[in-house]
Every structure is written in C-alpha cells, then in structure tokens.
Amino acid sequence: MSTTITRADCAERDRQDPLRALRDRFDLPEGVIYLDGNSLGARPRTALARAQDVVAREWGIDLIKSWNTAGWFELPKRLGDRLAPLIGACAGEVVVTDTTSLNLFKALAAALQIQASGPNAGRRTIVTERSNFPTDIYMAEGLTRWLERGYQVRLVDSVEEIPAAVDDDCAVLMLTHVNYRTGYQHDMAALTRHAHAQGALAVWDLAHSAGAVPVDLHAAEADFAVGCTYKYLNGGPGAPAFIWVPARHQAAFSHPLTGWWSHAQPFAMAHGFAACEGIGRALCGTQPVLSLALVECGLEVFEETTMAAIREKSLGLTDLFIELVEATCADHPLGLVTPREHARRGSQASFTHPHGYAVMAALIERGVIGDYREPEIMRFGFTPLYTGYADVWDAVAILKDILDNASYDSALERSAVT
C-alpha cells in the first residue's frame, strides 16, 4: 500500500483505544468486518439472555401479570428516559414506540397543528430535502395530501437552498440530521435557529445520528425529533423507534393517531378521548414487548462511555478509512461523497464507484459487510463500540485487492442490498 500507515500502527491504536473493552459487549461472527451498523446494529451480548427471560419467564410463566410486574406498560417511557441523554433530551421527553415513519407522522401533524393555532396559521408548506430518506418524504406527503386545505411538501435540491426555502409559507422545516447515503451532517443548531427566525418549526430525524454523533436537542432548541433504535443503538432488527417531544411543546402536542395508550386513563375504558399529560401523548397502541425489551440491551452499553468518546473514535475510524482508501486505491474510479469536514460528517464514509453494487457484493463475499445505495454509492458505517482500527485496515486491504484484480462481476444486477 502506498501509505506509511501499517497494520501494526492500527493494531497499536486499538490497544490504546479507551473503548476497546466495549467490543466484548457484542457478539459478532468470526471472520466478519461489520461496517453496516448504520443499517442494523450488531447484537449486544446480553440480548440473548434477555430474550430468553422475556419469552420463558415474563411471557411463559408470569403471563398477563407481566404488564405490571415486569413493567411492560412502562417500557416505552423507561427506555425513552434511558435514551434521552444520548440526544440531549430530558427525562419524560422521549418514548420508544412504533416506527420512525409513524413517529414522524405524529411530530409533523403536531407541528402543523401548533402552527395552525398561532400567528402563522396560514402557512401551508413542509420544507425538506429531495435527498432525505424517502419514507420521511412519503409520510409528509401522506399527511399533507389527507389534510388538504392547501398543505404541501416542498423539496429542495441542495443544502444551500434550504435557508431561502424557509419562507413565509413554510410551517415546518423537516430534516434528517445525518444523510443516510452521503453521511452529510447538518448544522442542527444553525438551521433550527434560522427556521425559528423565519417563523417555522424544526423537526429532526435522528435515524443516523442517535448513538452515532453527539446530539443536543435542547441546546439546538429543536422542536420535535424522531429516530431509530436498530441502527447505531443496536436495539435489534426493526426494534421500535423513538420520538422526542420537549416539555415546552407537550401541552400542545396533538396528532390524529389517538390510541388508548395515549389516554389519560387507559384502563377506565372511557368513551371520549382525553389525552394524558406528558410524553405519553406520543403513544398509540400496544407495543411489541419482546422487540421493545431488547432495546435496553443496546442502551446499556452506551452507559459505559460517553458520546464524546464515541465521536472521537468515530472520526478516527472514518478519517483512517478515507485516508487508506484514497492512498491505496487511487488508481480506481472511487469518489468520496462523505464530507471531509468533521463537523459535517456522520459516522459513515460513502464512496461512489461505477460498479459499486458489484464491488460491494464482492466485499460482502470476502466478509466485509457494508451496503449499497443508488446511485453507485457504497456505504461503510463505523460503529466505535465494536469496530477497531485494524478492522479498517483489513477492510481497505480487501477492497484494494478486489479493485486491483477486478475480482467483481461488473455484470451483476443491481438489486436490494439493505
């Protein structure tokens, strides 16, 4: 490799890594370098025993009593309180529930309702990026289409266009903090400040931020946020998502998905809907207990370190990856799409390649698990809790070998790589 960095250097960095011990909190298969924790986080070691306990004891033996004795009813709030410090939220402001799509629907509906009751009642536009994760746009479109009354979604084509798009018809600025394809990280505080200055509310999707980069929702004065627990938070496949409603907005938090879990007295079985106080308003129906319970195994690991330490290592890993790829694969048509600037980078590094899909397939075959997103983008996610510097070195060596020997099938059909 045409770099002065050696594998031994990387192994030495691993030895000095203060997060090194946390790797043992995860079970990862032998022979795999897992760079897809941005899509599905690895399994915390405690998750198997926890699943067994929920199934065998809580469900199998204690049965219906577990709603109270095992705290099933309180899980969305208990997990929310545990997640809160990772995103700069307070206790009583987060619940883990439903899906990111549904939580975004609730947040957008509430934001539009708040605007409709205030001085900007005439505003009709939700502004977002065309490059946002599609489901966010679909949900916003679904909401505005059904509300009618002139509501619409406006898509902007670049970060630079966002400020001007937040005009006097903009009710809500809805952004994903870290882009799922490029790893671009928005300046949450600045954009929220701009939205507020223009009379808009700011709704943030933290799917690729929570557990990946430091987030301080209160410092940014964000209005609402949603996010995912099965990526960097390692909560398990499809584990329920989260929603943050700051205390200052809770009294006005109102949305159409008014299920019994958001009722002031769910077991009174009252005939009229009366929303409870607090974050419970973001709940709807009965939650999938088993999937929900395992989210706690992921959150526990974060309590052994800090987001600052995770961020420092994350930047170390992505810097190293970018440097090694550019130094050793310079002859190949690779293009970095992730920002070099630290402040604008999430915890991933994405490169384009004309045969990106085929190259990724070859990498996966050799045990380097990343993924692929149209067009031509190979995504590599870096999860400091269980990925080391030598892993990065090994992954790049394999990438270089595949590219140098063109040992990928360039005719390979592009298809779904999650």
Add this chain to the structure above:
Amino acid sequence: MSTTITRADCAERDRQDPLRALRDRFDLPEGVIYLDGNSLGARPRTALARAQDVVAREWGIDLIKSWNTAGWFELPKRLGDRLAPLIGACAGEVVVTDTTSLNLFKALAAALQIQASGPNAGRRTIVTERSNFPTDIYMAEGLTRWLERGYQVRLVDSVEEIPAAVDDDCAVLMLTHVNYRTGYQHDMAALTRHAHAQGALAVWDLAHSAGAVPVDLHAAEADFAVGCTYKYLNGGPGAPAFIWVPARHQAAFSHPLTGWWSHAQPFAMAHGFAACEGIGRALCGTQPVLSLALVECGLEVFEETTMAAIREKSLGLTDLFIELVEATCADHPLGLVTPREHARRGSQASFTHPHGYAVMAALIERGVIGDYREPEIMRFGFTPLYTGYADVWDAVAILKDILDNASYDSALERSAVT
C-alpha cells in the same frame, strides 16, 4: 356442589377431547388455570427456540443479510397468508404489521376515501357502538377530527339501534365482532348486508374473534378487517396486529400512513410515493422482527386442527362454566353478561359481581387467572387449545369457595387488571 356434574365427568370429557394433544404445544406454569387468553395468549412451546434462533443466528450471525436470507422483509405477508384461513380470507389479502389501532386507522381512512370517490361522497358519519373497545372509537375520532370537512363518529347505545343508525349519512359501520367485555358476538353477515343495502361500508375488528370463533370475511362480504395476534392467536405480548384488505378493494386502498414499506419499489429510494400493488399497501415502516417472528409459533398450532373443532370445544367450555357457576354459586349476586345463545357468544364468559374486582384478585391469588373490566365485570376467557373441562370445574370450585367464605377483600381498590 348442587349439580350432577362431577369433576370425574369433566376429566372424562378431557380424555375424549380431540384437541387434548394440543395442550402440550404450550408451556403453562404449574398450578395455574389460565382463563385470560383473551387478553394475552399462552406461550407456544416452540416460541423459546424460535426467539433464540432469531436473536442468536438471524440477528447475531447473519446480521443485515437476514432481511433477505431469513425472509424478514416477507414476514408480514407470509404470516398474513398463514393467518388468512382462520378468518375466511385469501392469500395475499392479510399482512401482520403495526398495531390494531393503527391498522384500524388505515382501514377507516381507506373506507372513507372509497366513499368520497363514489355516489355516497357526501356521507360523513362513522357509526359504531359506545361499548366498542375504546381505542377503536379514539382512532375513529382522531381520524375524523383531523379530516374536518364535517366527518364525525356516531355512537349507538345498543345492538338494536345499529340498523337505524346506518342512515343516509353513514359512510362506514365500524364494529368489533366480539365485544371485549361481554363476549357478545355480532352477526357479521347480517350487519354487513344491512350496511351495504344502506350504501355504507363495513369495517370489522376481530381482536376477540381471530382464533376464538369461526370467521368468514368473504362469506360475509365484509369490506375491511383488523385484529390482534397476541390474544387467541398466542403470538406473544404486544405482537404486531393484522389487517385484511380483500382483493376487490386493494386497488382503491389508500390511507395517509404511506411509509416506504408500501412503496412499489422500496429500495429504489424514489422521490415520489407510488403505492405497490396488493396487500403491501397496508404496510408502513420497518417492523419489529423478533416480535413478528414469534407470531408464527402461535399460527402453527392452529394448522393441527380446525376452527370448527375449536368452536365446538369453546362452546362446551363456556356452557360448562356458565352451568357450574349458576348451579353452585346461585346464592351470590353474580350476573351473566355473556349471551346464552351460542350464535351470539364469543369464547369468553363474563359475570358481574358487586365486588368483582376484589373477587378477581382473590381468584388470581388462588391461581385462577381471569381479569376485570369496569363496571363490575369479571372476564373469563376460554382457549380450547390449552384449557380443559376439568380446569373449568376446578376454577368454579375455587370461585365458589371464595364467594361462600367471602374470602376476598371488598375494600380492595379497583385498579388496572389488564
């Protein structure tokens, strides 16, 4: 006991019970007579190993690949196809996803949309019963309130009032097939026929029907249905719910919760929403895989018998329970609220008692697990897959003992018993 039925008679019926072997498909704790399968079904024996496999292998080892190799993406449809025969649905018409509340929201939204595009476009009312499960009413209220345009929910106070309430402003008749408190079972075919004759659509909640009583949605010509997998279907605590959209309504099925799982090409990450064909339109966001996967363990058991055989035993169990309670506890102020008529009865028997909550607490302490619902209603659910006739005899003997000796604390606070 002042009845000619003996415990030996009951044990003999158990010996001759064609479903007897299925009891071994469940793990139930020692010393418990579980009459709350109408709230949370018991644990199928296979569920523990399945949970271990999903957590340890599918998640832990195969990681992201499992979306394809373990069929995670297809789970909602695969489970839906497996559930379909239990409710008279066809393959490709059911998905297991989200919660009953959310699925009802989708079905109601779609039904209103279909009406708004047809000859009854001016209709604005959803008719339901005041005694319906509250979340059904709350969701209908949430939808109509947000739609504005004059939409409303109309509550009727008795079954007899339903036909007249389906008037020329009624867009949708929304009913729960079997009432959660009383166990009253509606005549689905007759009410659907009446709704259609009046120009309304019929949406059915099968929460207390699926796996409990025979249901034939196609024979009844119902329009949409939703239901629960964690009660009589034994899918596990809070397991995802189901929604049925018959083939004839799928092209017109449209609702606001348009997440990426309902997109025609979810991985194309296209910018505009384009609904897929078929039942996938009822999906929204990423599903909780672990909770979802265990639903299959519950469904497998049903393939070893028929709903006709289950129904026969269910009526045998509820008839026996009612007969024994009335014969042996005649001196106590118990009131049967479940219909005696078989055609109108679900798979539960509910009795009122002035100290119902306290009596139920005493029963639970003695290992007879039922539950309680305001006002004064003790609910006993009968699940023929794992409940026998001798269980019924024993449960009534304990109830009689508690009542005869007033060994319950009548001062006990009423509170949530799920």
